[in-house]
Each structure stands twice: as structure tokens, then as C-alpha cells.
Amino acid sequence: MASRAARGDRRALRALYEEYAKQLFAVAYRLTESSADARDVLHDVFCGLPEAIRRFDPERPLGPWLRSVTARAALKHVRSQRRRREISIASTPHELEATASPELPVLDSIAVERALSSLTEELRTVVVLKEMEGYSHREIAELLQIARSTSEGRLCKARKLLRAELFER
Incomplete structure (x- = not known):
């Protein structure tokens, strides 16, 4: 499925989203402390996935790699938010x-x-x-x-x- 996603196959990307979105959202949420920011991070991860997955080693498990990509994206997002000095609203x-x-x-x-x-x-x-x-x-x-x-x-x-x-x- 990863190789199909790397080629931009929409069905493969959708299948990856359906399988991993909840756990990736949880990673992003815990790092950003905002559901809106976590959704933004998740969007960025999946938009960039066809290109990023080309660097994925198919000998390794996909889930941990996706969590790592999401964690990096969330940390980048947090740093950019901090630079802009935006204040996030506490979660409900x-x-x-x-x-x-x-x-x-x-x-x-x-x-x-x-x-x-x-x-x-x-x-x-x-x-x-x-x-x-x-x-x-x-x-x-x-x-x-x-x-x-x-x-x-x-x-x-x-x-x-x-x-x-x-x-x-």
C-alpha cells in the first residue's frame, strides 16, 4: 500500500488515512494541545505523504514511521506558532x-x-x-x-x- 501511496494512488492514501488518522491525531494533539492545530498537522502530513513516503523503508513497520513523521510535523507547527506568538485556547x-x-x-x-x-x-x-x-x-x-x-x-x-x-x- 505504501508504494501505491507514493505514486499518489488516492485509494491507497484514503486507506492509510482511515487506518492511521486517529492515532496520528492523538500524537499531534498531545504535542500541540489543540484539536484545531492537530487537524492542521494531520492535514499537512497526509498532503505531503506521497512525497514523504518515497523515503520510507518498506522493511520497517509503517505505523511507527507515520507517528514519527507526525511528531516532527507537530513540533514544527508548535515552533512556528510560538514564533508568531499566537495564544492557543484551552481544550474542552x-x-x-x-x-x-x-x-x-x-x-x-x-x-x-x-x-x-x-x-x-x-x-x-x-x-x-x-x-x-x-x-x-x-x-x-x-x-x-x-x-x-x-x-x-x-x-x-x-x-x-x-x-x-x-x-x-
């Missing part, structure tokens, strides 16, 4: 429910999303990539262009802050 509980993972009760999921929102962008990004998307510290370091030890340190600090936010109320 309904939007949070839509991205909640099915294994967590909705209220716990909302609490986690709010706790994540309380972190700085640098800390939240590492938590999302490591804990929610399964990236290694080496991969995070490459993606964010930071040292591996910086990724590890940010995760440690973020976990401490999240514990305080979630369990020490």
Missing part, C-alpha cells in the same frame, strides 16, 4: 474525551491530559514521545536534536511534576 473536556486512550477511564484520562498541559513544552514533548508513543531516548534525542541525557533528564523532571499534579492533590 469533549475534545479530551475524543483523544482519551480506551484503557483508561475517561476521568483519569482527562486528569492526565490536564496534568500534561501543565508541563512546559520541552517536558511534555519528551513524555509524549517516550511514554505514549514508545520512542527510545536515542530516537527522541535525534528527533528533537538534543543530547540523550537531556531527554532522560527532562523525562525524570516531568515524571516528578506529573506525580505531584496527579497524586498529591
Whole structure:
């Protein structure tokens, strides 16, 4: 399917969208903290997919590669928004429910999303990539262009802050 999508086959692109859109939206949402921005990121990813997928190694799984492409696009979007000094509106509980993972009760999921929102962008990004998307510290370091030890340190600090936010109320 990836090779057909690389040639611009609309059916292949639609099939990829239908299979991966929800999980890619969740990645983008967690990094941008805005459903509107997450939709923009998802749009950009799928518009650029025929060209980007030509660099995809078919020996590797497609899902993790798409999540990586989406994470890079979301981080680029966040940086461009910050440069423009735009202020995003806080998400509503309904939007949070839509991205909640099915294994967590909705209220716990909302609490986690709010706790994540309380972190700085640098800390939240590492938590999302490591804990929610399964990236290694080496991969995070490459993606964010930071040292591996910086990724590890940010995760440690973020976990401490999240514990305080979630369990020490």
C-alpha cells in the first residue's frame, strides 16, 4: 500500500488515512494541545505523504514511521506558532474525551491530559514521545536534536511534576 501511496494512488492514501488518522491525531494533539492545530498537522502530513513516503523503508513497520513523521510535523507547527506568538485556547473536556486512550477511564484520562498541559513544552514533548508513543531516548534525542541525557533528564523532571499534579492533590 505504501508504494501505491507514493505514486499518489488516492485509494491507497484514503486507506492509510482511515487506518492511521486517529492515532496520528492523538500524537499531534498531545504535542500541540489543540484539536484545531492537530487537524492542521494531520492535514499537512497526509498532503505531503506521497512525497514523504518515497523515503520510507518498506522493511520497517509503517505505523511507527507515520507517528514519527507526525511528531516532527507537530513540533514544527508548535515552533512556528510560538514564533508568531499566537495564544492557543484551552481544550474542552469533549475534545479530551475524543483523544482519551480506551484503557483508561475517561476521568483519569482527562486528569492526565490536564496534568500534561501543565508541563512546559520541552517536558511534555519528551513524555509524549517516550511514554505514549514508545520512542527510545536515542530516537527522541535525534528527533528533537538534543543530547540523550537531556531527554532522560527532562523525562525524570516531568515524571516528578506529573506525580505531584496527579497524586498529591
